[in-house]
Ligand SMILES: O=C(CO)[C@@H](O)[C@H](O)COP(=O)(O)O
């Protein structure tokens with residue numbers, strides 16, 4: 353039950369609707385949408401208007417990765433735009449428990465995100481409240497970076513914490529994911545694989561997605 357979520361950050365910004373449709377036709381499970389505010393991370397990408405724009409092009413879950421300060425201010429915007437899953441960085445959220453509760457109250461799946469330098473135990477206080485934990489496997493802010501092998505230890509720790517408590521929580525990984533690193537992450541306990549460049553650098557999206565899934 354491994355899911356693959358192509359990150360549209362690596363897609364063609366001039367035709368995002370068609371890009372999302374192509375991912376859907378190629379067997380993607382979720383569509384990953386990277387929102388950056390120029391504060392939490394240096395670049396600025398786009399806001400909830402992008403979700404609104406691509407929503408008519410697919411019925412797949414739109415998975416929004418918020419790399420923004422004060423993510424709680426964005427919840428209503430993204431819910432109204434049609435997002436299905438919203439994840440917030442633990443490093444950016446002063447009131448993490450309240451933010452997670454507000455995402456769920458808004459009817460979306462709630463995720464929390466850990467940077468490679470953040471200990472796995474930072475997820476523990478809200479582990480029973482979330483639908484997924486996103487373990488970053490690069491430092492956030494840019495696509496096309498190299499996988500950080502040290503993040504595998506965090507994935508294993510998260511897997512142990514989740515299994516010990518028998519929680520229905522997914523582990524998502526994001527950054528430098530290709531068929532090789534995907535396999536390492538799945539072995540460590542990941543269940544949702546985000547990939548940008550490894551999907552969009554291939555002319556055959558279906559083949560790229562299947563290879564990341566391990567097929
Ligand atoms: O959140 C991020 C980057 O901050 C990611 O979702 C990237 O978009 C993944 O890109 P690749 O590393 O797969 O090229």
Ligand SMILES: [Fe+2]
Pocket residue numbers: 359384385386417526546
């Ligand atoms: Fe992301």
